[in-house]
Amino acid sequence: MSGILVGTCSWTDPALVRSGWYPVGRRDAEGRLRHYAERFPVVEADASYYAMPQERISRMWVERTQDGFTFDVKAFSLLTGHPTREAMMPDGMPADARDGGVLDELWSRFAEAIGPLRRAGRLGSVLFQFPPWLRPGARAERVLAQTARRTAGWPVAVEFRHPDWWRAEQSDSTSALLADHGMTAVAVDMAQGLPSSLPPFVTVTTSRLAVVRFHGRSTSWGRGSKEDRFRYAYTPDELTSWTPQLHRLAGQVEQVHVLFNNCCGDASVRAAEQMKRLLRVSHGCA
16 A cells, blocks of 8 residues: 555544544444544554553454554553653553663553554554653664664654754754664644744655644644644645645655644544545545
8 A cells, every 4th residue: 555645643532522523323432433444544543642552452443444444553651751640551550661670561562552453564653752852862862762672673653842853953863863763754734933833844764654743733832731732723725735745755655644633623534534635545445
């Protein structure tokens, strides 16, 4: 499977479920995924960031979707250095990233959980979204090297949240670092002009995959509630401005994942549907 795959960063977001996008009779867990997969060829599973995923659930995802449907899976929070609530840790494990034994066990469980997706050829990438306090430097390079060792053989995509990674004077070094580790650089669309705004920098660091995540353009980025940060409805002109770049990316890599994270009501699925029409791409699944 090749080309441009368009989808959203969740199919289970409560605001989407409440929006009425899922029809009556397809609002249970199985029905929602089947309904989504009939309309889009890719999705990002973001629940795995908040709680350790389970092999049993991954197996059900494979069973409930057609051949060719692709899952991008977000890495568990503690694996990227984010604070994690004890209640989200499996089996009462301490949420202590300094404990090597805890980290070893979490990495092992995460690898086991995504196993069914890998074996079925359904794993598009594992997204490592690093926190905004991880800035360019020796410590960050060690973190990336450790991540590369832990994920050998996995398709990995990296989204940095500190703006310095993609400043003009740093961008070439960032691209080279990710390319050396075989990691896909994630480009983002978001509001510009804020202290925490990430430049809309697009670069190819692997020939296999490019990823663009659309966060919306809310000026509440970096503050406020989740809905404040991600509440945004893209206009046709805003989406159209991206289409030449996305087509160029498609000519450089095997596959492009375009994922909408403006998760407020049904804004993400509506934007994804519109982007599919603008790009004139089909569903994309066999």
